[in-house]
Amino acid sequence: MTEVRAVVAMGEGKPVEVTTIHVPDPGPGEAVVDVQACGVCHTDLHYREGGINDEFPFLLGHEVAGRVAAVGEGVHNVEPGDFVVLNWRAVCGSCRACRRGRPQYCFDTHNADQPMTLADGTPLSPALGIGGFAEKTLVHSTQCTKVGRSGRPAVAGLLGCGVMAGIGAAVNTGQTGPGDSVAVIGCGGVGDGAVAGAAMTGARRIIAVDTDPKKLDWACQFGATHTVNASEADTVEAIRELTGGNGADVVIDAVGVPKTYEQAFYARDLAGTVVLVGVPDPTMRLDLPLLDVFARGGALKSSWYGDCLPERDFPMLTELYLQGRLPLEKFVTEEIALDGVEAAFEKMHRGDVLRSVVTF
Template sequence: MVYEVQGVVVRSKNAPATIETILVPEPGPGEALVDILTSGVCHTDLHYKQGSISDDFPFLLGHEATGIVSGVGPDVTNIAVGDRVILNWRAVCGTCRACAKGKPQYCFNTHNATQKMTLRDGTELSPALGIGAFIEKTLVAAGQCTRVDTESDAAAIGLLGCGVMAGIGAAINTGEVQRGESVAVIGCGGVGIAAIAGAQLAGATTIIAVDIDQAKVDMALSLGATHGVNSRETDPVEAIRALTGGNGADVVIEAVGRPETYRQAFYARDLAGRVVLVGVPTPEMMIELPLLDVFGRGGSLRSSWYGDCLPSRDFPMLVEQYARGRLNLDAFVSERIGLADIESAFEKMHAGTVLRSVVELS
């Protein structure tokens, strides 16, 4: 059987996102069919639209999603029809060198559905991050589905599928923030504020939010930061040092992805401190640092891929923290919209007026 459903497609670079009829096949071996409940509008979707990730158009957008499993392939055992799941783009293979080392969170061979979803004329679609969730029903690899509690707000927990997990994981998994440590986060968009939430969850006692936009600093202060720095008005390196006894922060998380902010992060950490890059740079960006400073400051410089998360481990734990009131995922849901509102959501994202617009399909 082939299902005809509605989904959001971008056909060429910077073309408008349009609602199209999409053909979705029955799941084959290792695959699952998921009825989408919610999907967050993420910067990655905008990058696909702009052609800055690849030119494999047309793209089926959307990936930060929750849904209900409505079909599984014959060999699927990790999920069953009726399960509520969060979708992820790290379906670990179990056999690559990272998995063999017992570090599946760094799996080098994550996989997606084998079959393709298509337009009515047979044109194959490239689903964003192997998911494609701005659609009523999508086809994914079964390993991209993590079963979670059915009572939590789908719009809130679905954001763990990408940006919120990237930020929380940058603090907890990559930065390994410990109780009582100081943390500075440079860049207070959705990922940066999620890093602040992660630092708070880990027990950091000093959490410094840095941004050039005072409104974002104020939002960060309302969501867990203990101090705010407007870096348009104040040198952030000096401000972070002043707030940490003149030493610098134990962990500095760079959530912008630019050379100038990475340099700030490098010099704003304490001796033997950790720098975590979770902001995504563009290919042409370069940075130059004195090698003696790299040596002399010690510590570590780390990059965080998807918050170094393992969905099967991290998603249920964070959903439980949300259910207990220790992780305010509701605050990340700025608005709830329909499929027809996605272009408007991209404009709001670009203007920085939302943390997340969330598409609700059921």
């Protein structure tokens, strides 16, 4: 067992604390990872606010890059010294989704069996089964994805959640292709990931939609060809005007509220695709005329983690970044110390940052 410093949310809505936790030695199938960088994601803030569940205290952080420090019995996929990005959907290979050849929908993903604890022995709930705001963390070995050449840990770790969700929403779920028109509603980290993914596939027209001019400027850095300020223009009409009156082939809702979903639904072309990647809260309801759903055709999809396969997508995207073909470094607004997480949440809430990243 090892004592390390970590960021813990002790109760709903309370400021996070930097405190000492205990990380067990890895058991069968487990690995301990020396965390080199961990992005500050909106999901961590949702955990702190009680928006995920009430299993406090939470060990926050999940967008992790680091090196394997030790492995337990029966681990063969990684070894000490490997540079890895951690994933929160480590597929089991044997559930009904995996058996049908759809492992991106795995229903029984792996996590470590042993709990990490506070100094007094209180078990911690690691965010998304990872708990990366710590000098070391314990995970299931299949949550460790080797990505070959490392690059900057602060950049590589962002593939662990938000950026991958956005890129995958465009590439895997939306199946965007060369010549397509794409609209992305909401241009934070996930939305800009979708913009970057659409650009990577050769989309002809990429329309970024947001109410914040700064976020629209950010979207242009990732490949947006047009922008719509939703506080000044009707989103649906603006997207239609930019697509010859037809609507976009693919519309990605990276906000996840009924209003933006309805905009996405009506801003797509006939037989076009809507992708919901923004996460709604449990109280939200949607009211659409069923005849419109039938008459407009196409596909209405939700995107879990960008429908990614970490062992396939993380190495590929890291290589594209190292070749200069995917501008992942532009997602990193600032690098901060472990005690800067609470301030990073405030900056995120104000829209001042795309991503703050804790580095060790």
